[in-house]
Amino acid sequence: MVNNSLPDPASASVDSEEKSPTEISRATLLKTGAVLAAGIGLGAQAKPVSASPAIQVSPSTVTIRFAGVKTNGTQPWPSLIAAFEKQNPTIKVEFIPMQSFSESTSNHEFLVTNLASGSGQMDVLTGDVIWVPEFYGAGWLLSPAQYMTKSDLVGYYPGAVNAVSYLGKLAGVPWYVDGGMLYYRKDLLSKYHFTAPTTYDQLVHQSQVILQGERSANPNLMGFLWQAAQAEVLVCDWVEFLGAFGGSVLNAKGLPSMNTSQATAALTFLHDLIYKYKISPPAVTSMVEEPSRIPFTQGNAIFLRNWSYVYGIAQDPTQSKVVGKVGVVPLPHGAGGHSTSNEGGFQYMIAKSTKHPAESVVLAKFLSSLESQVYFATNNGFSPTRPAVLADPRVQQAQPFLVKLRSIFEHLSPRPVSGKYPQMSLALQADLSAALSNALPVNQALSDVQLRLEQITGQI
């Protein structure tokens, strides 16, 4: 399990590192041929997809294990797995339930324990996009590159392929991406003759005016809710706010840049939101996604930064008191920056210890195919990693919100891509939380985290 070689960034990604049990001869790859994704029987009409070469799988029946994270809404896995097994009668899929997105740390522990022990307990797994570099760098993942060609990758957004690559090698297969966005109360804004803010100055001003005006009607109304708990989501928010002020966690050379004026401006702004402008309650320092979503859908907040899942809940009358009153736009920007949305989302990965690599890749490709992604979009509201999905009439009809916000999903900013990201994240969480909860002054928090990040990255 412990092997000291990292994947060589210089090597072309199609070279295989080990012999697979099934044979693949490049000469037999077909340029056109049966498409795995088409004719699945999920949707009414299958759109013709660019041809993908057939992968040779074992002629006898094999069982592969798929660890699938628990999504929101109706679980997609049973239908997809059934469709897959129908398509591929020789491959049986055993489903291993993982916890939901909100239990990110437990899922991570579960995967680390399994993968680190080379257990072979799972063949295909789903993992947070930020775990790709970590797992691949640890040597726990099989690169699907040897089973995929350039034409396979053409159908994805370039950002999506980047999200599943590490040091030039393909480390996984894209599933879905998500990004932070600004939800707002259309009714309140129009009552005060505002349109959705594009800068943070506008957002602050609008909040103050509306809060003042609505004080007697709803004393519980809050201005702007986001997530500042000492948890991973704080780093997501930080990437967005930092980008909105023109900064980034790592600069173009890949070095930590938290001691810049942009970082100071961003963190000061966040601090001011709570303590100076007072449009964000101090309680944001205990909020992750749901504790910030609930007051918003209860009608007690004007603005909310959160992921795409909130939209569905906001329109559900059994959950929300603001049905039909919610609008969504890209996040605003501050001085000197541009609207930034942080890249979230889960991806498919293949365990290196798998005994059935070909079949595993076939499953991953199926789950990542156009038809599957259309299903994810219509069933769960997941933003796709293939442009063609948003052009599909079924998606346009069922999820116009996704289509309208495609510009967000096409320009997502990832968190630092590094095998050391988990350590960086812990340091960022600690220091940012300290500044936002007034335990440390802003400048000290930033210089402290800069030092830590330098220590962490300097170890390379």
Add this chain to the structure above:
Amino acid sequence: MTGRQRLAYWQQRRIWPGLTVVALVTLLAFILTPFLWLIITSLKPDNQLGQLPPILPQPPTLAHYQNILFSPFAHYIWNSCVVATTTTLVSIALGAAAAYALGQLPIRGKISVLVFFLAISMFPPISIVVPLFQFIQSAGLYNTYSGLVIPYITFSLPLSVWVLTAFFREMPREVAEAARMDGCGVLGTFWRIAIPLAVPGLFTTAILTFIAAWNEFLFAFTFTNSIAHQTVTVGLSFLSSGYYIPWGDICAAAVIVTLPLILIVLIFQRYIIRGITAGALVG
């Protein structure tokens, strides 16, 4: 009556009893109110969950209980029952045997053995979960009941051994002597005399072990991967979907999961109290 006598009279008759009742009511309120809130939340419809007022659900709904009871959640409860019961029975058996030896028979280095058992519980479980996982894996026990029961027994042994040692230690030698005079061997004495006398300690340990095994999460989550063998604590964590935490369902599940434990405690509470005392006097 002198002034002092009068004061003493009032103190004894009115003030102390008054204070006592006030203290009792306050403490009971502290203890019961959160659980009451759990129950109230479990009866609230979803769109009232984030809202106060109203404190009480308007109207109360059994939807959350239906969600739990008519879902595969029952499997988790069954698994927990199997694992907790097996753990308890085996732990008592092994613990009683070891405790009898430590309490009644000549063993060298008793204190060291007792501290050895206690030391097991001084290591944080997360630090040993990976090597333990490897051990479970290589023994072919992944995703089985044994894969949970065996670690659980091991970590409940310190408790069994300490509490039961105290009980067996207090067993009077005269009784053992008499039994031996009658021709009982050591094992016979153990089985026919010591065990019956130690019943309070056995019940105590049984309940404590049962509750501990029922409530354990980390191993249950790491050593299993399917509903066929996962326990209630894992099931509770699976109630969340996406980012959404279904507070109503979680509270309903919590009530369902806690009630059997409370019932067990209600039934056996007389025995627990006598048992805990003895465990405190091992020294």
Add this chain to the structure above:
Amino acid sequence: MNQSQSPVGTLPGSAAPLASRMKRRPAWRGKEEHIVGYLLLLPAIVLVCAVTVFPLLRTFQVSFTNQVLAEQTSAYIGLQNYHLLTQDFFFKKAYENTWTFSLWSLAGETVLGLILALLMNRPWRFRGWLRAAVLIPWAVPDIVSARLWTWIYDGTYGVLNFIVQSLHISSQKVNWLGDPQIALHALIIADVWKTTPFMALLLLAGLQSIPAPLYEAAAVDGASGLTAFRVITLPLLTPVLVIAMLMRFLGAFQIFTLIFASTEGGPAGSTETMSTYTYKTMFSATQFGYGAAMAVVLFATLLLVTMVTLAIFGRRLNQA
């Protein structure tokens, strides 16, 4: 039935019966007892060794390496991890927090537990129900209790804020779990809620083993309630109290679920404890070597506390 047969133990000053018992021991006892004794002890010890010794030794071993799973490193570096711990600001904070948490929680549950025990010791008619009611927090699973308190403490829609504002104790909503100054104490209260019942029952049992004649004699001599408490109750309760506090301290020091399911160690690391920090180090950062060193420090601390407690109170405990 004389006192030496009571399962609740003998009182100090019972050396006389012990001596006479020893004199009456028959001579043939010996070999059989020895062998059977070790045989009875064997299964438990074997199981413990088989299951835990390998993982524990492995953790010790790994603590001397720089194993980071995500980087596939694993080389021996001697005591460097321990040296790094002494310079790790977050570790020191976590260590401090753990002591704060443990001591305050212990104090809270002991005081409340003692009061509750004294109250339950009175001849109420509904004693059985009282005991069952008091046991409820202890019967609730850790994860449920943690989530419940997070729900109660929520900064915008939690019921505690609602009560606090309704009673005009505060005009603003209190940021229970988001304010570094109060988050740890909020969680201490949650832990006291969970563990007071256990302490109360332990102490109640201790109280019940103090014979009533002692109190009657004190009353006849004109001693007040407080004096009796000071002179009779407290000294005779000490052995039970010490063992209970030691065991609860071991538990509190390793607190994990309560913290992780609510604040995950935040805000600003104010609720980070040894266990949560070790968990993050080992699993979020996959720094197994460093995390193992933390586990060893935790273990050593607890072992030290146990040894010191047994040393100070050993004689008192043996008398009982």
